[in-house]
Amino acid sequence: MTDAPAAEAETRPSPPTDAFIVLPVRNTVLFPEMVTPLTIGRPSSIAAAQQAVREQRQIVVVLQRDPQEAEPKAGGLHDVGVVANVLRYITGPGGEHHVICQGVQRFRITELVDGWPYLVARGLHLPEPAETGPDVEARFLNLRRQVLEMLELIPQAPPELRETVAAITSPGTLADMAAAHIDATPQEKQDILETVELIARLDKTSTMAAHRLQVLRISHEIGAQTQASLSERQRQALLREQLATIQRELGEGEGASAEIAELAAAIDKAAMPEEVETQARKELRRLERTPEAAAENGMIRSYLEWLTELPWAAPTPAAIDIAEARRILDEDHYGLEKIKTRILEYLAVRKLAPEGKAPILCFVGPPGVGKTSLGQSIARAMGRKFVHVSLGGVHDEAEIRGHRRTYVGALPGNIVQAIRKTGARDCVMMLDEIDKMGSGIHGDPSAAMLEVLDPEQNSTFRDNYLAVPFDLSRVVFIATANALDNIPGPLRDRMEIIALAGYTAGEKLQIARRYLMRRQLEANGLKPEQAEIDDAALTRIIEAYTREAGVRWLEREMGRALRHAAMRIAEGADTHVRITEADVEKVLGPPRFESEMAMRTAVPGVATGLAWTPVGGDILFIEAAKTQGHGKLILTGQLGEVMRESAQAALSLVKTQAPQLGVEADAFEKSDIHVHVPAGATPKDGPSAGVAMFIALASLFTGRTVRSDTAMTGEISLRGLVLPVGGIKEKVIAAAAAGVTRVMLPARNRRDFEEIPEDARARLEFIWLERVEDAVAAALEPAPPVDEAAMSAVSGPGD
Numbered sequence: 099m100t101d102a103p104a105a106e107a108e109t110r111p112s113p114p115t116d117a118f119i120v121l122p123v124r125n126t127v128l129f130p131e132m133v134t135p136l137t138i139g140r141p142s143s144i145a146a147a148q149q150a151v152r153e154q155r156q157i158v159v160v161l162q163r164d165p166q167e168a169e170p171k172a173g174g175l176h177d178v179g180v181v182a183n184v185l186r187y188i189t190g191p192g193g194e195h196h197v198i199c200q201g202v203q204r205f206r207i208t209e210l211v212d213g214w215p216y217l218v219a220r221g222l223h224l225p226e227p228a229e230t231g232p233d234v235e236a237r238f239l240n241l242r243r244q245v246l247e248m249l250e251l252i253p254q255a256p257p258e259l260r261e262t263v264a265a266i267t268s269p270g271t272l273a274d275m276a277a278a279h280i281d282a283t284p285q286e287k288q289d290i291l292e293t294v295e296l297i298a299r300l301d302k303t304s305t306m307a308a309h310r311l312q313v314l315r316i317s318h319e320i321g322a323q324t325q326a327s328l329s330e331r332q333r334q335a336l337l338r339e340q341l342a343t344i345q346r347e348l349g350e351g352e353g354a355s356a357e358i359a360e361l362a363a364a365i366d367k368a369a370m371p372e373e374v375e376t377q378a379r380k381e382l383r384r385l386e387r388t389p390e391a392a393a394e395n396g397m398i399r400s401y402l403e404w405l406t407e408l409p410w411a412a413p414t415p416a417a418i419d420i421a422e423a424r425r426i427l428d429e430d431h432y433g434l435e436k437i438k439t440r441i442l443e444y445l446a447v448r449k450l451a452p453e454g455k456a457p458i459l460c461f462v463g464p465p466g467v468g469k470t471s472l473g474q475s476i477a478r479a480m481g482r483k484f485v486h487v488s489l490g491g492v493h494d495e496a497e498i499r500g501h502r503r504t505y506v507g508a509l510p511g512n513i514v515q516a517i518r519k520t521g522a523r524d525c526v527m528m529l530d531e532i533d534k535m536g537s538g539i540h541g542d543p544s545a546a547m548l549e550v551l552d553p554e555q556n557s558t559f560r561d562n563y564l565a566v567p568f569d570l571s572r573v574v575f576i577a578t579a580n581a582l583d584n585i586p587g588p589l590r591d592r593m594e595i596i597a598l599a600g601y602t603a604g605e606k607l608q609i610a611r612r613y614l615m616r617r618q619l620e621a622n623g624l625k626p627e628q629a630e631i632d633d634a635a636l637t638r639i640i641e642a643y644t645r646e647a648g649v650r651w652l653e654r655e656m657g658r659a660l661r662h663a664a665m666r667i668a669e670g671a672d673t674h675v676r677i678t679e680a681d682v683e684k685v686l687g688p689p690r691f692e693s694e695m696a697m698r699t700a701v702p703g704v705a706t707g708l709a710w711t712p713v714g715g716d717i718l719f720i721e722a723a724k725t726q727g728h729g730k731l732i733l734t735g736q737l738g739e740v741m742r743e744s745a746q747a748a749l750s751l752v753k754t755q756a757p758q759l760g761v762e763a764d765a766f767e768k769s770d771i772h773v774h775v776p777a778g779a780t781p782k783d784g785p786s787a788g789v790a791m792f793i794a795l796a797s798l799f800t801g802r803t804v805r806s807d808t809a810m811t812g813e814i815s816l817r818g819l820v821l822p823v824g825g826i827k828e829k830v831i832a833a834a835a836a837g838v839t840r841v842m843l844p845a846r847n848r849r850d851f852e853e854i855p856e857d858a859r860a861r862l863e864f865i866w867l868e869r870v871e872d873a874v875a876a877a878l879e880p881a882p883p884v885d886e887a888a889m890s891a892v893s894g895p896g897d
Contacts, residue, residue, distance in 0.1 A: 112149070112153055113149075113211070113214060113218045114211075116220060117211050117218045117219060117220050118155075118156060118157060118158045118181065118205070118218065118219055118220075118221070119146045119149060119150050119155070119157045119158070119216060119217070119218055120146065120157070120158045120160060120175070120179070120207070120210075120216070120217035120218060120219045121136070121138070121143055121146050121147060121150075121157050121158065121159050121160075121197075121199075121217075122143070122160055122161075122162045122170050122174075122175055122217065123136060123159060123160070123161055123162065124161075124162060124165040125161075125165055125284050126161070126284070127161055127277075127278075127284055127287040127288050127291055128159045128179075128180045128182060128199060128201045129180065129201050129274040129275070129277060129278045129287075129291060130180055130201040130202060130203055130204060130226070130271075130274055131200070131201055131202075131271055131274065131275075132200070132201050132274065132275065132278045133185070133198065133199070133200045133201075134198070134199055134200075134201075134278075135196055135197070135198045135199075136159070136196065136197050136198075136199060137194065137195070137196050138195050138196070138197060139194070139195070140168070140169070141215075142169065142215055142216045142217070143216070144195050145215050145216045146216035146217065147184065147187060147195070147197050148187070149216065150184050151184055151187045156181050156182065156183055156184075156202065157181075157182055157184060157199070158179045158180070158181055158182070158205050158207070158219060158221075159179055159180050159182050159199055159201070160175050160176055160178070160179030160180075160207065161175075161176050161179070161284060161288050162174050162175050162176070163175065163176060171210070172210045175207065175217075176288055176292070177206055177207055177292070178204060178205070178206050178207075178224070178288075178291055178292040179204075179205050179207065179291075180201040180202070180203070180204060180205060180291070181201070181202045181203045181204075181205045181223070182199040182200060182201050182202055183199065183200050183202060184197055184198070184199055185198045185199065185200055186198040203223055203224065203225065203226070204223070204224035204226075204291065204294060205221055205222070205223055205224065206221050206222045206224055207219045207220075207221040208220055208221045208222060209221070224294050226268075226270045227270070227294065227295065227296045229269075229296040229297065233297055234269055234296060234297060234300070235269075237269070237297060237300040237301065237304065238269040238272060238300065240304060241269075241272055241273065241276060241300055241303060241304050241307060242263060242264075242266070242272060244276075244304060244307040244308060244311055245263050245272070245276050245307060246260060246263060246264065247311060248280075248307065248310060248311050248314060249263065251311075251314040251315065251317075251318050252314065259279075262275075263275070269296060269300060270296055270299070273290070273296075273299045273300050273303040274290075274291075276303050276306075276307055277290040277291075277303050277306065280303075280306055280307060280310050281310060282306055282310070286306060289302065290302050290303055290306070341389075341391060357399075358382070358385065358386055361382055361385070361399075361402050361403075361406065362382060364402075364406035364407075365378045365379065365382065365402075365405075365406055367406075368405070368406050368408075368410050368411075369410050369411035370405070370410045371410065371567075373566060373567070374405065374410065374566045374567075377405075377565070377566050378402060378405050378406070381398055381401060381402055381405075382402060384398055385398045385399060385402065397503060397508075401503060401563075404510060404514075404518070404563070404564065405564065405566075407518055407521075408514070408517065408518055408564075408568065409517065409521055409522055409523040410523075411523075412523075412572075413522065413523050413524040413572060415452040416480065416481040416482065416524075417449075417481075418445050418446075418448060418449040418479070418480055418481070419479075420442060420445060420446055420449065422479065423441075423442060423445050423479030423480075424438070424442060426475055426478050426479045427441060427442070427472075427475050427479065430471060430472075430474075430475045430478075431468055431471065431472065431475065432605060432608050432609050432612055432613070433601065433605045433608070433609075433855075434468070434472075434598065436853075437461075437472070437596060437598060440596055441459075441472070441476060441479075444456065444457070444459065445476070445479060445480065448480070448574075455553035455554070455571070456553070456574070457553075457593070457594040458551045458553070458575045458576075458577065458592060458593045458594065459575075459576050459577070459593065459594055459596055460532070460576075460577040460578070460579060460590075460593035460594065460595050460596065461473075461576065461577070461578045461579075461596050461598055462578075462579045462580070462581070462582055462595055462596070462597050462598065463580070463597060463598030463599060463600075463647070464580060464598075464599075464600055464646070464647035464648055464711075464714040464828075465580060465646075465647075465648050465650060466646060466647065466648020466649050466650035466651070467598045467599070467600060467601065467647060467648040467649075468598065468648075469578040469598060470486070470528060470530060470578060472576075472598075473526060473528040473576040473578070474528075476526055476574070476576065477525075477526035477574075480526065480574070482522065482524055482525055482526050482574065483520040483521075483522045483525045483526070484520075484525065484526050484528065485516040485517075485519060485520045485525050485526070485527050485528070486516075486528045486530060487512050487513070487516050487527060487528065487529055487530065488530050488531060489512075489529055489530060489531050489532050489534060489535050489543070490530065490531035490534035490535075491534060491535075491536070492512075492534075492535050492536070492543045493535070493536035493537060493538045493540065493543065494538070494540040494541065494543065495540060495541030495542060495543050495545070495546045496511065496540065496541070496562065497511060497512055497543055498511045498512060498513060498543045498546035498547060498550065499511045499546045499560075499561055499562045500514060500561040500562040500563035500564070501562060501563055502562045502563065502565075503563060503565070508563055509563060510561050510563040510564060511546075511561055511562070511563070513527075513550055513559070513561070513570070514561045514563070514564065514568065517568075517570075517573070523569065523572050523573065524572040524573065524574070525573060525574070526573075526574045526576065527573050527574065527575050527576070528576050528577075528578065529547075529575060529576065529577040529578070530577075530578050531578065531579065531580075532547070532577040532578065532579050532585060532589075533579035533580060533581055533582070533583075533584040533585050534584070535547075544585070544586050544589050545586075547589055548588060548589060548592065550570060550575070551575055551577075551589065551592045551593060552592055553571065556569075556570035556571055556573075557569045557570065557571040577593055582595065599647070599714070599827040599828050599831065599853075600646070600647025600648065600714035600715065600828055600831050600832075601647065601648065601649065601831075602831055602834060602835070602855045602857045602858050603637065603640050603641065603834070603835055603857075604855075604857040605855065605857065606640050606644075606649055606652055607633065607636055607637060607640060609649050610631075610636050610640075610649070610652060610653075610656060611633070611636070614649060614652065614653045614656055615630075615631065615656065617653070618653065618656050618657045618660050619660065621657065622657065622660045622661055622663075622664045623664060624660060624663065624664055624667070627674065628663070628667055628673070628674060628675070629660055629663040629664070629667070629674070629675045629676075629677075630675075630676050630677070631656065631659060631660070631676075631677045632676065632677070632678055632679070634678065634679040635659075635677050635678050635679045635681065635682050636656075637679075638679045638682045639652065639655050639656065639659070639682060639686070640652060641691075641835070642682075642689035642690065642691055643655050643682075643686055643689060643690050643691070644690075644691075645690075645691050645835075646714065647714025647715070647828065647831075648714075655686060658685070658686060659677050659682070659685050659686060662675075662677075662685045663675035663677065701803065702797045702798055702800070702801050702802060702803050702804075703721060703722040703723055703724075703794055703795075703797050703798035704719060704720070704721050704722075704794060704797070704803075704804060705719075705720045705790045705791075705793040705794035705797065705804045705810070705877070706718070706719055706720075706790065706804070706808065706809040706810070706838070707719070707720055707786070707787045707789075707790030707791075707809065707810060707811060708786070708790075708809050708810065708811040708829035708830075708832060708833055708841070709782070709784070709786065709787070709811075709829070709832075710784075710786070710824065710825030710828050710829060714828050714831070714832065715825065715827075715828035715829040715830070715831055715832030715833070716832050717809060717832055717833065717836045717838070718775065718782070718787060718790070719775070719776055720773065720775060720787060720790045720791050720793075720794040721773070721774045721775070721776065721794065722771065722772065722773050722774075722791075722794040722795050722797070722798040723771075723772045723774075723798070724769040724770065724771050724772070724798060724799075725769065725770050725772070726768065726769065726770070727768070727769055727770025728767065728768075728770065729766050729767045729768075729769065729770070729771075730770040730771070731745070731746065731749055731770075731771050731773070732770065732771065732772040732773070733745050733773050733774075734772070734773075734774045734775075735774050735775030735776065735777070735782065736781050736782060737775060737782055737783070738781065738782060738783025738784070739783070740783050740784055740785050741775075741782055741783050741784060741785070741787060743785075744785050744787055744788040744791055744813070744814070745773050745791050747788060747814060747815075747816060748788055748791035748792040748794075748795055748814060749771065749795055750816060751792055751814060751816060751818060751870060752792060752795045752796055752799065753766055754816075754818075755796070755818070755870065755871075755874075756799075758871070759796055759799065759800050759874070760800060760881075761799040761800060765799060771795070771798075773791065773794070773795070775787075784823075785813040785821075785823065786811045786812065786813060786823035786824075786825075787811070788812060788813045788814035788821075789810045789811065789812040789813075789814055789820060789842065789867065789870070789873050790810050790811070792814055792870055792873065793810065793873055793874070793877045793878070796874055796878065797878060800878065800881065801881070802878040802879050802880070802881055803878070803879045804877050804878060804879070805840065805877055805878070805879060807838060807839040807840050808838065808839075808840040808841070808842060808876070808877050809833045809836070809838045809840070809841055809842070810841070810842035810843075810867075810873065810877065811823055811826075811829055811842075811843060811844075812842070812843065812844040812847075812867060812873075813844075814870060818869045818870045818871065819868070819869060819870075820844045820845065820846075820867040820868060820869060820870060820872070820873065821844060821846070822844045822846040822847045823844060823847065826843065826847050826850040826853065826854070827850065827853045827854055827855075830843075830854050830858050830862065831854075831855065831858055833858075833862065834857075834858040834861050834862055838862070839861070839862060839863060840862065840863045840865060840876075841862050841863070841864055841865070842865045842866075842867055842873055842876055842877060843864060843865070843866060843867065844866070844867055845866040845867055845868045847866075848866060851864070
């Protein structure tokens with residue numbers, strides 16, 4: 099549409115300034131101060147409106163006496179019209195013309211002037227009378243009451259109109275406004291327009307309003323009586339019939355039929371199993387009989403949309419290229435050779451037996467070691483879509499199985515939602531943080547996962563929302579967890595556990611160079627030629643600023659260093675920034691971690707143990723002290739029950755080994771023994787600190803310090819045997835990272851030696867323990883030499 103008329107090729111002279119362009123209208127009466135849209139179609143009217151807009155001059159809008167007359171002349175127009183401003187001229191896309199006019203003042207036409215292709219007239223302005231007095235005020239108040247009551251009885255009346263009427267203070271304006279909005283004939287409204295005298299105009303308008311008000315009152319009463327006479331069922335039937343009629347008039351009924359046909363076509367294309375298709379068509383028939391206004395209509399439609407959008411058809415097996423899979427795994431991950439080999443074996447079995455029941459893999463390891471990215475690499479290698487389902491914090495069974503459709507807003511469970519999202523029944527689904535699921539009053543989601551992860555059952559998985567079986571046997575499920583302790587036994591039994599230990603310092607350096615550096619450069623808007631961190635600086639960051647099994651913390655610290663470089667480049671101070679080892683402390687601040695080994699083992703009674711945590715291995719200091727007392731054992735450091743029992747067993751073993759250690763038997767009866775494990779805010783438990791506790795107590799009573807370069811782990815028995823423990827790989831990696839050079843391990847853990855990374859094996863000396871005597875011989879420093887001259891002086895001559 100356009101807001102102004104196009105210029106005409108032909109230029110006509112303007113009417114004289116004392117004359118007005120006349121716009122005759124057929125069935126509309128414009129009143130002063132009222133804004134009214136007018137549709138014009140006669141060539142003369144279009145020319146008149148365009149000339150008025152072009153010259154920005156006022157027009158006279160006047161009602162013609164005969165609406166059928168095509169070109170009214172002097173006798174065909176009423177004498178009184180309204181001078182109006184043309185607010186806007188609009189040409190519609192179909193060629194129709196519209197003008198929006200605002201009335202200004204009454205005008206009496208005295209003569210028409212010839213010579214133009216439209217009507218031009220001279221006349222008199224009829225100003226609004228300024229009458230006041232009780233008669234005018236009374237009529238004004240009565241008319242305002244009538245208008246407000248009419249607006250109350252008209253349901254579609256806008257609230258703004260009531261506020262406008264209540265705010266009018268001019269009687270003439272109120273009369274004109276009421277006449278303009280009352281449902282009356284054009285001749286009745288023209289009569290009010292021609293009545294200039296105020297009291298007479300108020301009387302005519304009030305009479306017209308009273309008639310209209312009476313009609314509205316009667317209509318309202320009839321409606322109320324009819325409504326009261328109808329029962330609720332009759333009322334609903336009537337409303338439905340009215341709604342159906344309205345829909346037919348608006349063409350919406352055809353839309354509903356089209357929607358039903360669209361759903362029926364979707365059911366045909368979905369390739370559903372027979373049982374599912376029967377259920378879908380049954381629900382479709384229900385939808386056809388359900389009115390659109392009913393709540394069930396939306397529920398049934400949503401259910402059918404879920405059924406039709408799920409991938410029911412059997413997928414076409416994709417070819418698996420083992421060589422390409424090996425390349426992808428090597429490209430995405432450094433190290434993890436045994437993990438990659440197991441994944442390639444898994445893919446080889448899937449290639450040879452695509453219809454077979456493959457095991458469910460569960461990657462267990464500390465945060466940041468690449469569990470989730472391994473799942474993405476498997477999806478790439480298999481050429482399948484990847485979808486991530488986070489199970490951390492899920493404590494409602496319905497999150498897995500879905501809600502029943504009886505609930506408002508019910509949805510399928512996360513498993514079905516993920517499959518619909520990918521649109522593939524053979525996707526790779528990563529069940530992340532499966533060990534973080536909880537249970538509550540809404541059921542146990544880990545119990546619902548039993549059916550999902552059982553290859554013998556998941557081919558007929560039944561979601562509560564769908565209420566029909568769905569085949570999950572072609573989905574490749576891969577779970578991740580930080581610890582196995584929180585996974586129920588039956589659920590753990592359904593998965594093949596693949597452990598991912600932490601990375602060594604050398605592996606972290608390679609990962610930082612190959613993967614993290616590129617990713618952080620892109621994240622900080624840098625190019626490789628603009629910033630770099632050399633290997634010495636990366637090694638310094640790994641050793642002094644991170645203490646983790648994975649590489650997330652390392653990546654954050656690298657990001658901090660590169661942001662510093664980005665700031666210098668953005669400021670224009672440098673075009674290339676190279677961060678060296680000497681720059682690390684300036685950029686990242688003082689080191690966060692340092693080796694406390696030498697300081698902690700400088701006195702007797704302190705030994706270094708090795709611990710396993712869900713986030714990787716760690717070193718653990720065992721401190722023992724004795725005070726004068728009566729043989730009491732004090733344990734502090736928030737120790738668990740198993741660890742407390744290990745301390746008691748270690749003390750009993752030291753007592754039995756006292757003669758071999760050179761400790762007097764009464765030394766235990768005269769002393770209270772305090773065993774403390776620092777970091778008291780952290781709970782600790784497990785039997786693997788038994789050897790370290792025994793060595794700490796032996797060091798305390800013999801006065802021989804423990805070697806500062808040695809760490810140990812292992813459970814002990816009262817017979818002096820050193821028993822095997824778990825987490826050897828993680829513990830050894832932690833020892834190497836802490837600066838230890840000698841590690842004492844149970845001899846029965848030799849089977850785990852191959853799991854230890856080559857880098858850690860090259861840096862450490864391994865001592866295998868059969869009995870605690872082996873630990874004493876390897877861990878304790880030799881006894882200090884005895885000064886014989888001092889001893890003779892103390893003994894005296896003749897002793």
